[in-house]
Amino acid sequence: xxxxxxxxxxxxxxxxxxxxxxxxxxxxxxxxxxxxxxxxxxxxxxxxxxxxxxxxxxxxxxxxxxxxxxxxxxxxxxxxxxxxxxxxxxxxxxxxxxxxxxxxxxxxxxxxxxxxxxxxxxxxxxxxxxxxxxxxxxxxxxxxxxxxxxxxxxxxxxxxxxxxxxxxxxx
Ligand code: APR
Numbered sequence: 001x002x003x004x005x006x007x008x009x010x011x012x013x014x015x016x017x018x019x020x021x022x023x024x025x026x027x028x029x030x031x032x033x034x035x036x037x038x039x040x041x042x043x044x045x046x047x048x049x050x051x052x053x054x055x056x057x058x059x060x061x062x063x064x065x066x067x068x069x070x071x072x073x074x075x076x077x078x079x080x081x082x083x084x085x086x087x088x089x090x091x092x093x094x095x096x097x098x099x100x101x102x103x104x105x106x107x108x109x110x111x112x113x114x115x116x117x118x119x120x121x122x123x124x125x126x127x128x129x130x131x132x133x134x135x136x137x138x139x140x141x142x143x144x145x146x147x148x149x150x151x152x153x154x155x156x157x158x159x160x161x162x163x164x165x166x167x168x169x170x171x
Contacts, residue, residue: 003140007152009165014155015043018072020111021065022155023102025119026078030058036117036157040076044069048076061097063105075109077102081120084127092134095120099138107148115153118161129164136168 014022014036024040027033030052032041041049051066058064063079079102082094098119106114116135120126139152156162 003144004169006143006150007139007169009154009156009162011156011159011162014115014117015039015071017115017153017155019113019115019153021075021077021106022073022115024076024078025117026058026080028057028080030055030078035122044071061094063101065105065109077105081124084125095131095134096138099135100142103142103149107146113151114149115155117155128161132164132168136165
């Protein structure tokens with residue numbers, strides 16, 4: 001399969017997706033929040049939070065892994081996206097690191113399938129079109145040189161993001 005065939009985009013709720021690993025758009029404390037972070041902890045249950053407390057935190061751009069509690073996935077990979085401060089604070093590099101480090105952690109845990117939300121495009125205010133471009137390009141580069149990952153699902157919560165990711169995959 002070429003890299004584009006490995007990437008799919010759907011509209012939906014990432015907590016319902018049955019893949020090996022789903023990615024959470026967390027914050028540096030790993031203690032939960034709203035948006036996709038809130039949904040994953042709400043649906044996944046206490047076990048995920050207990051494991052996050054043991055990990056103790058996560059730097060922006062880094063990724064850590066827990067089990068998935070009551071979710072259909074095997075793992076939750078928690079990554080912390082950059083807050084958008086206008087683009088001169090290495091936001092693009094940090095966002096790229098989120099995707100790359102999450103994929104690497106999935107490979108380290110023998111995952112063949114992974115689902116991403118649109119990291120940083122909600123509360124953290126990252127411009128959606130640029131975030132979609134970075135997401136797709138980073139995933140494309142990674143899966144071109146690593147065959148462990150067979151499927152990457154972009155799970156969008158809004159049609160706007162779904163359109164933007166679809167355009168980025170097609171371009
Ligand atoms: N499934 C998939 N995507 C979702 C879901 C869901 N259940 N809920 C929200 N989203 C989408 C949002 O529509 C947005 O496009 O996830 C994207 C990321 O938005 P946020 O969840 O707000 O994440 P982010 O912008 O990275 O901000 C992270 O918000 O919830 C807090 O603790 C979190 O402090 C952290 C910050």
